[in-house]
Amino acid sequence: MISALQNPQNYRWIILAVCFFTITFTNGLTLGGLVVFDRELLNYLSEVTGEEVLRKELKWKDAITLWSTAVFAYVAGTIIDRIGVRKLMMSGLLILSATFYFYAQANSLMDMYIIHIFQGMVLSMSGMVINVILISKWFNNNRGLAIGVLLAGTSVGNGIFPQINTYLLTVSDGDWRQVMLWLSLIPLAYIPVIFAFIKESPQDVKTEECNDDSNEFISSSTQSGFTLKETLSTANFWFLSIMAFCTFYSILAMIGHVFLMLDGEGYSPQVSATGVSIIFIGGFIGKVISGKLAEMIGRKLVLMGGVTMMLLGSILLVSAIFYKNPLLIWIGLTLYGTGWGGLYTLIQLLVADLFGLIAIGKIMGVINIIDTIGGGLGPLVTAVIYDSTQNYLMPFLLICALLAIALVSSSMLKIDDQAIEQSR
Numbered sequence: 411m412i413s414a415l416q417n418p419q420n421y422r423w424i425i426l427a428v429c430f431f432t433i434t435f436t437n438g439l440t441l442g443g444l445v446v447f448d449r450e451l452l453n454y455l456s457e458v459t460g461e462e463v464l465r466k467e468l469k470w471k472d473a474i475t476l477w478s479t480a481v482f483a484y485v486a487g488t489i490i491d492r493i494g495v496r497k498l499m500m501s502g503l504l505i506l507s508a509t510f511y512f513y514a515q516a517n518s519l520m521d522m523y524i525i526h527i528f529q530g531m532v533l534s535m536s537g538m539v540i541n542v543i544l545i546s547k548w549f550n551n552n553r554g555l556a557i558g559v560l561l562a563g564t565s566v567g568n569g570i571f572p573q574i575n576t577y578l579l580t581v582s583d584g585d586w587r588q589v590m591l592w593l594s595l596i597p598l599a600y601i602p603v604i605f606a607f608i609k610e611s612p613q614d615v616k617t618e619e620c621n622d623d624s625n626e627f628i629s630s631s632t633q634s635g636f637t638l639k640e641t642l643s644t645a646n647f648w649f650l651s652i653m654a655f656c657t658f659y660s661i662l663a664m665i666g667h668v669f670l671m672l673d674g675e676g677y678s679p680q681v682s683a684t685g686v687s688i689i690f691i692g693g694f695i696g697k698v699i700s701g702k703l704a705e706m707i708g709r710k711l712v713l714m715g716g717v718t719m720m721l722l723g724s725i726l727l728v729s730a731i732f733y734k735n736p737l738l739i740w741i742g743l744t745l746y747g748t749g750w751g752g753l754y755t756l757i758q759l760l761v762a763d764l765f766g767l768i769a770i771g772k773i774m775g776v777i778n779i780i781d782t783i784g785g786g787l788g789p790l791v792t793a794v795i796y797d798s799t800q801n802y803l804m805p806f807l808l809i810c811a812l813l814a815i816a817l818v819s820s821s822m823l824k825i826d827d828q829a830i831e832q833s834r
Contacts, residue, residue, distance in 0.1 A: 418612035422548040426556055428607045429541040430563040432499060435596055436506060436537045438567020440475060440529045442690060443593075445669045446575045446683050450586045455519060465670065466793035467519060471526045472666050476658075476786035478530025479537070483782070484775035486534045495544050496608040502536030503597040503604065510594035514587040538564065538758070539774050546762040546770060547611050553762065554709075558701025558755045562694045565751060568665070569690030572683040579679075635766010641773050646764055649822045651777055653717070654757055655784035656816035659791075660720060660809045661750045665689060666789030668743065671802050688740065689747035696751025704756060709763070710825045713756040717820050719749025721813040728806045753820075757781075760825070 448468060455463040486498060509528050516522050534540070541560055549556040578589040609615055641647050665686065672682035696716065704712040723746030730738035757777075765773050792805040 418548075418615045421609065421615045422556075422612070424607055425548050425609065426545060426560060428603060429545060429560055430566075431600065432503075432536055432604065433538060433541050433560060433563040434567035435600060436502065436532055436567070437564040438569075438571035439506060439510070439593060439596065440533060440537075442568025442665060442686055443571030443575050445666060445686055446572045446579070446679070447586050447589075448670060449673060449679070450579070450584060451522070454586075458517065463519070464793070464797050466790065466797050469666060469789045469793040470519075471522050472662065472789040473786035474523050474526040475530045475533070476662065476782040478527045479533040480530075480779040480782035480786075482531045482534035483539050483778040484772070486540060486771075486775070488772055488775065490540065490543060490771050494610050495540060496604060496610065498540055499536040499604045499608060500601050502532045502534075502540075503601050505535070506532040506597040507594045510590045514590040514594070534778075539771075539778050542758045542761075543771055543774065544608075544610075546767060552702075554701030554705045554755075554759050556701070557759050557762075558697050558699070561751070561755050561758065562697040564754075565690040565692075565694035565697055565747075567690075569687045569694060572669070572686040573680075576679055576683040635768040635770070636773075638769045638772040638776065641765045641769065642776075644765075646823055646825075647773075647777075649819045650757065650760060650764075651780045653753075653816045653819040653823075654777055654781035656812040656819070657717065657720065657750065657753060657757075657784075658781040659784035659788040660724065660813055660816075661689075661746075661754075661788070662785040663788030663792040663805065663809055664724075664743075664746060667792050667796070667802065667805070672739075685739070685743060688743045689750070692744045692747025692749075693751035693754070696748040696753075697755045698751075700752035700755045701759060703752075704759065708825075709756055709760060710820070710823060713753055713760075713823070714817065714820050716749045716751070716753030716756065717813060717817045719745045719752070721749075721810065721817060723747075723749060724806060724810045724813055728803065728810060731801070731803050731806065760823075764825070 448465075452463055452465070452468055455468070490498060505528055509525050509532065513522070513525055516525060538561070542557060545556050545560050546553065575589060575593070578592060579586060582588045636644075668685045668689065669682045672685045673679070677685075696719075700712050700716065723742045723744070726738045726742030726745065729735070730742060758774075761774055761777060762770060791808070792802075795805045795808070796802060
């Protein structure tokens with residue numbers, strides 16, 4: 411058993427499992443899990459200030475998280491080779507625990523805004539970008555499958571934490587401060603796992619007998635590809651970035667408002683939280699199957715299919731507002747999440763496939779800046795339009811328009827699947 415785990419071909423699955431749960435906790439706690447507190451926070455802040463706090467004021471915290479992620483992600487991507495993935499991840503989880511501890515002490519919107527700056531830092535240090543970089547180094551063959559499984563962790567976290575947090579709010583009689591303290595213990599408990607099992611690269615795992623397969627695996631992990639400057643001069647980079655901007659806006663807008671939308675329609679908190687979970691359940695399915703599917707039938711086809719599903723889902727949600735049909739809401743959310751999961755996996759996979767590993771940290775950092783600007787605008791602009799119209803029709807029509815742009819952009823990408831496979 412020990413000998414088997416000393417083989418990089420086997421140990422990479424342990425790396426994948428640890429990264430899966432890391433991204434489950436970081437994304438689930440900072441993104442999907444927090445939206446179920448919105449009603450309690452709005453009520454509390456309105457009581458403290460003596461006047462109604464608008465949704466757009468609260469949703470600044472979501473934008474701050476995403477925008478601070480963008481800033482810190484580029485820094486994390488450039489220093490990852492200097493300090494190592496393990497230290498970066500452990501530090502991120504420690505900060506994540508501290509943010510929930512201080513959330514329990516927060517008394518104003520400004521307190522929350524500051525906390526969300528640090529939660530953005532957490533996502534850059536131990537969230538999606540860092541984990542995708544690590545998995546890309548460990549997986550040459552089956553990279554699509556591995557990235558798909560990894561990113562399914564974001565859907566698992568964002569899918570289960572709304573339910574967990576809603577349950578904890580119920581058993582604590584709505585004491586959101588106590589729930590925040592409980593949540594602060596989760597990242598602390600996971601830090602020892604990161605310390606024990608994360609290895610920086612296949613070269614760090616020594617085999618007792620370096621057979622031909624092991625040597626071939628290690629040598630194939632040698633980094634090559636485009637520099638950041640070369641990448642920025644390619645049309646593929648900008649088509650991919652435009653698509654990422656539009657789709658990140660759309661998914662974060664929906665995640666940030668579906669609970670409040672359903673709550674406003676008179677659904678119970680548990681059912682409203684289920685609306686959030688459905689998006690991420692669909693995302694889980696899309697992420698798991700899309701990576702392997704892309705290697706079987708082609709990356710571009712799967713990518714465009716994901717954007718199309720999101721667009722269809724958003725059209726159904728607009729129709730649900732017109733016709734007051736609950737069935738359209740649930741079908742629309744399912745399509746929305748499943749489509750997002752598929753294209754989200756393909757975005758990360760294509761960064762490594764199209765531009766190589768030599769500057770993957772910097773390249774992903776730049777794309778992360780672009781897509782998180784969109785992601786931060788999503789919940790904020792949606793809230794501003796809602797506060798002006800008292801309806802989600804116009805915000806959702808804007809989402810439809812952006813997804814149409816994303817579909818056009820994805821169709822413009824030039825992807826040679828055969829050349830990608832031969833380069834591995």
